Amino acid sequence: MLDFNKLAGQLPALSRYLTQEALANRQRIQIAQELFRHAIAQQPDWRARMEAAGTGLGFAPAVPLEPLATRVTIPPAPAVHTVLATDGSQIAPSHHEAVYCYLINIGYVLLHYGSGRLPRLDSIPEVFYQAQDLYQCRQWGIRTEEWLGHRRTQLEATILAELATDWRTQEPLEPAVALVDGSLTYWFLEGLPDAARTLILQPIFEAWQVCQRLRIPIMSYLSAGRSLEVMNFLRLGLCPYRCLTAKPLPRQPGRITLRQTETPARYNPYADLARAGTTERPLAEYQPNSGTLRGTADCILLCKCWYRNCPH
Numbered sequence: 001m002l003d004f005n006k007l008a009g010q011l012p013a014l015s016r017y018l019t020q021e022a023l024a025n026r027q028r029i030q031i032a033q034e035l036f037r038h039a040i041a042q043q044p045d046w047r048a049r050m051e052a053a054g055t056g057l058g059f060a061p062a063v064p065l066e067p068l069a070t071r072v073t074i075p076p077a078p079a080v081h082t083v084l085a086t087d088g089s090q091i092a093p094s095h096h097e098a099v100y101c102y103l104i105n106i107g108y109v110l111l112h113y114g115s116g117r118l119p120r121l122d123s124i125p126e127v128f129y130q131a132q133d134l135y136q137c138r139q140w141g142i143r144t145e146e147w148l149g150h151r152r153t154q155l156e157a158t159i160l161a162e163l164a165t166d167w168r169t170q171e172p173l174e175p176a177v178a179l180v181d182g183s184l185t186y187w188f189l190e191g192l193p194d195a196a197r198t199l200i201l202q203p204i205f206e207a208w209q210v211c212q213r214l215r216i217p218i219m220s221y222l223s224a225g226r227s228l229e230v231m232n233f234l235r236l237g238l239c240p241y242r243c244l245t246a247k248p249l250p251r252q253p254g255r256i257t258l259r260q261t262e263t264p265a266r267y268n269p270y271a272d273l274a275r276a277g278t279t280e281r282p283l284a285e286y287q288p289n290s291g292t293l294r295g296t297a298d299c300i301l302l303c304k305c306w307y308r309n310c311p312h
Helices: 004-008 011-057 131-140 144-170 194-213 229-238 271-277 298-303
Strands: 081-091 102-113 120-128 176-181 218-221 255-259 284-287 292-295
Touching: 011 229, 081 144, 102 144, 120 144, 131 144, 131 194, 144 176, 144 194
Parallel strands: 081 176, 176 218
Antiparallel strands: 081 102, 102 120, 255 292, 284 292
């Protein structure tokens, strides 16, 4: 039984924590905006620095294909057009239930603009209980709960293609666009074995080809993106050192020790930006002769050892 009276006493502390987090997030956004302004002015230098680091960078930044200050004017949509979209949800299996199974529910919509037709909203639920559905992923060391999410992504694309095919038989010429929830770059599949990745991606690619043949472009909608590739590019300007070849040794309390291959040169100092996001004290002091970085954990909180080969 949940005792709400005991729980209520913890809410003021939670409220204070959320207030502090909101303030810290605003400060982080200010730092990111300042870094972005620097990135616009120094984009070629940042990209050259990234390419010089090669595989030793330690993270994967997004590489801008055009100037960051580029602004593209989008023409107005056709007067009559249709938007198709799918989005899924799931219920994970539980050994505490009477039947060990999972459910995937794919919702879909057709929204017609300028034609006066009524929208179509529906969903397709499916229960998976066969041994192949539940345990096939175990041969690759993938948990059923994780596999469930991959299957949902697959079904979202497959049903979207079926929806597009059905729509094109009714309106072969009307402009249409298909929307999916989340990124079209499936980084979360990167670490899967080839066989598992192919099993998931093959139906998705086939669905994309169907939409391409029907002349219905696919777009993704990101309401709260969790990928870090774009933010990773800003890390190139956060580190104040040009050296990208030092390798960190195991951390010690209050000190980060480095094995140096060259003496770092100061580069684009952002100490003021860093302090704005964490503390008024200096973040850290680098000792070139000793190869150590003396300072507090504030430095780690800000750049989180983004460069595994950097004096931070």
